[in-house]
Amino acid sequence: MIIDVHGHYTTAPKSLDDWRNRQIAGIKDPALMPKPSELKISDDELRETIENNQLKLMKQRGSDLTIFSPRASFMAHHIGDFQVSSTWASICNELCARVAQLFPDHFIGAAMLPQSPGVDPRTCIPELERCVKEYGFVGINLNPDPSGGHWTSPPLSDRHWYPIYEKMVEYDIPAMIHVSTSCNACFHTTGAHYLNADTTAFMQCLTSDLFKDFPTLKFLIPHGGGAVPYHWGRFRGLAQELKKPLLEEHLLKNIFFDTCVYHQPGINLLTEVIPVDNILFASEMIGAVRGIDPQTGHYFDDTKRYIENTANLTPQQRHQIYEGNARRVFSRLDAALKAQGK
């Protein structure tokens, strides 16, 4: 079984965009604010957006199940206040839950949180609980920078975030650390902000003792860990200078990397440098890079090909990356699969 731990609903019906645009207009002019009930999307519409996109490509490429969350760049936690984020998160999570209900063999949900800059993360807990309890979601996406590129929140090691971590530990759900759209003109969203956030999050953990406070907390750093594996020597050296334990001991019981690295040399490096226990298969399909690589004739984001072709992995290790690690890190996914006899 091949589990893709990083998929977003990037192909939702246009009526979702329209509703969101009305919501944004409603921030300035409350008379324009739409009700959630005004968004009407039928099951057939949902089916169509999935069958012709993600599911079609999953079947072509040979992956079975995607951990599916709302479109990352559309979370846009910097827009509006907590109420705006809360309504938007609720709608987006519900759509992912419906996709998972329509295609139970192929999708299972992970929650977007109703974060808002300057607002206590504790306010996200009701939506988190709803997604886990009502929808059977198996993880969350945590945005370390709800300001959208201004980085005004404290580091992930700060107690500011602890209410979320306490709930994650209680439910044994991991968080993918994933920013959203950059509204800072310096940072291109998918070409800079995403990768920078990955590197930043790792370093925030490295300089702290967060995982002493939460020994069972699990973070998934997407996009192959940003710059981290490429600079693994730098991070080992910085940890040494900061008198921290070896990274295996200090961080790798709690931090995992996905395989959203869109060329063979990158996956070769990832699988050479990072212990196989810490690598989870993912493609972020359909996401930031949708084209076909003229050098290979295959989709850039068909990351399974790179995993298949790297010389660094045994069949057993590939199985770990495709399935074993995902079931270990997303323990509620494992439980859900076992309940289905898988």
Added chain:
Amino acid sequence: MIIDVHGHYTTAPKSLDDWRNRQIAGIKDPALMPKPSELKISDDELRETIENNQLKLMKQRGSDLTIFSPRASFMAHHIGDFQVSSTWASICNELCARVAQLFPDHFIGAAMLPQSPGVDPRTCIPELERCVKEYGFVGINLNPDPSGGHWTSPPLSDRHWYPIYEKMVEYDIPAMIHVSTSCNACFHTTGAHYLNADTTAFMQCLTSDLFKDFPTLKFLIPHGGGAVPYHWGRFRGLAQELKKPLLEEHLLKNIFFDTCVYHQPGINLLTEVIPVDNILFASEMIGAVRGIDPQTGHYFDDTKRYIENTANLTPQQRHQIYEGNARRVFSRLDAALKAQGK
């Protein structure tokens, strides 16, 4: 000949720190502001800090010449106003010039600029001109984020920066794109801010047509290009989606990467993915990572070992990385070496 294009004067005498601390105190209380003439450092003191540090390690490791600039993390352009930065840059550049005069076979200068957040970069030109004309400096360090982690300046593609570029083109000097200390608690300076800035700068260039306006402008992106080579497929794919030319055509006539990547797999990837014409030898010694790698028994930042040991390079290509590319990119260095009969 082996040229290290990325060295900072990280070992300057303590009296420099003391003077800087007095200058910072003088921002709040002008009565405490020291005069530049109050900083007294003898040639013997300079010799000692170099002979026992950089030069000793250069000889041990077998590099010959370092392009030497003021300590990057101490530029701290966010502290004080333009006048503070201007005096500080002048002092730091002068010290590097004196080191180059004392050790003309081993050091040649690159300038720190007196940048200040919100101040027109045009104000940096007198110091830039002084460093090139009076000191014979061969390059500059340009900070894309003088705010120190708040990213309040426009992207490098903005006309805001054009006065600097016009002067760079006039003198045919490259800029290393190098941030300074982060005063944003989210970003560890050397573990996140530096690498993020590298990635950010590359993407700012990718999304723009900057090099159409300045076909001979040259940027050196340090720290092995941040996350860029590891995610080369992502960047190729993003360029394709943005309808930009292939990266070789679009950026690689103007953008170069150094080899400050502190482990063998990172250098293997860099030299596999990035054309050899675009790679310049560097170590940033003595810099962010000063320890010995317990896995190898050698210094993390002894990057020459990784270049020697990679299977990706022929002797001719190693020569390019060690010397040929540096002399091409830093044309004033080449002229200075030729004037010495080298």
